[in-house]
Amino acid sequence: MTDMTLSSLSPLDTLLSTLRTDGDVATAHIDEGWMQGRTAYGGISSAVALAGTMALHPTDAPLRYAQISFVGPVAGDCTVETRVLRRSKSSLFVDAGVSSEAGFGTAAVFAFSPDRESHVDHNRLTMPDAPPPEALEPVPQHKVRPTFSKHFDMRPTTGPRFGWKQEVGEYLTWVRFVEEPRCHPTVALLALGDALPPAAMALFSEFGPISSMNWTVNMLTATPETDDGWWLLSARTGYARRGLSVQDMMLWNRAGEPVLSGSQAVAVYA
Numbered sequence: 001m002t003d004m005t006l007s008s009l010s011p012l013d014t015l016l017s018t019l020r021t022d023g024d025v026a027t028a029h030i031d032e033g034w035m036q037g038r039t040a041y042g043g044i045s046s047a048v049a050l051a052g053t054m055a056l057h058p059t060d061a062p063l064r065y066a067q068i069s070f071v072g073p074v075a076g077d078c079t080v081e082t083r084v085l086r087r088s089k090s091s092l093f094v095d096a097g098v099s100s101e102a103g104f105g106t107a108a109v110f111a112f113s114p115d116r117e118s119h120v121d122h123n124r125l126t127m128p129d130a131p132p133p134e135a136l137e138p139v140p141q142h143k144v145r146p147t148f149s150k151h152f153d154m155r156p157t158t159g160p161r162f163g164w165k166q167e168v169g170e171y172l173t174w175v176r177f178v179e180e181p182r183c184h185p186t187v188a189l190l191a192l193g194d195a196l197p198p199a200a201m202a203l204f205s206e207f208g209p210i211s212s213m214n215w216t217v218n219m220l221t222a223t224p225e226t227d228d229g230w231w232l233l234s235a236r237t238g239y240a241r242r243g244l245s246v247q248d249m250m251l252w253n254r255a256g257e258p259v260l261s262g263s264q265a266v267a268v269y270a
Helices: 009-015 043-055 147-151 186-194 199-203
Strands: 020-022 025-030 063-070 076-088 092-100 102-114 152-156 169-178 210-212 216-218 231-241 244-253 260-270
Touching: 009 025, 009 043, 009 186, 009 199, 020 043, 025 043, 043 076, 043 102, 043 186, 043 216, 076 216, 147 186, 152 199, 169 186, 169 199, 169 260, 186 216, 186 231, 186 260, 199 231, 231 260
Parallel strands: none
Antiparallel strands: 020 025, 025 076, 063 102, 063 216, 076 092, 092 102, 152 169, 169 231, 210 260, 216 260, 231 244, 244 260
16 A cells, blocks of 8 residues: 555545455455445446456556456455466456355456557447536435445436336436546446446336346457546447347547447346
8 A cells, every 4th residue: 555545545446455466366355335235236346356357467458358247246255266368479368257255256358458550440439419417417316226326426418317117228327436546447447337227227117126147348448538537328228028138338438439338138027
């Protein structure tokens, strides 16, 4: 620890300050503030897996890809076990698994690779029109919001987008940390990037549980950064049937640059 004390750290930095390494294993403690029901929020278990991987297998190459499966609940004291799948001159692939008292919880494969020279320069991932976050009302704290969500300032772009009975299964929301972390920006982005409710919930006519099954992440820049901590998150489902929803996910920075693309399968019990 530097001259920062625990009391001066953000909740995410406080969690990451518990990270310890030993050989190919890392340990950390996920406190109650990051829970959603009986398990930790998927973004935080993903961030812990990445932070453990980066501590155990340092590389100058940035994260480019992550495939994460939410196998079971994760909470409290956690162990991150890792295995290098391949290390070449330009790439590093690492398998990481997060376990806790409840058993095996989160499986991840992370791929690190640097920028390359290319004549191809193409971008159709244009940020949709959205009012600035300062012009929008934050989502208020409410008993139905999961515990972890208190760490995020969320500003839906139009109307009560976290309500039900919408015609389109989509959320488009500005999100930032209530207390901006000082940790590695990619770890912070994983901790924030899954903060929206699954898009299928916008279609609910009656409440029912949901459970994220996986999360595929493509990092579109080696240096994720934004102004004032704000990121525009999109989650949109094109298919929700027989208890399964699949959704596309995007994240842009304040300047409108695409930073992260992804997809997710969600189990729906409604």
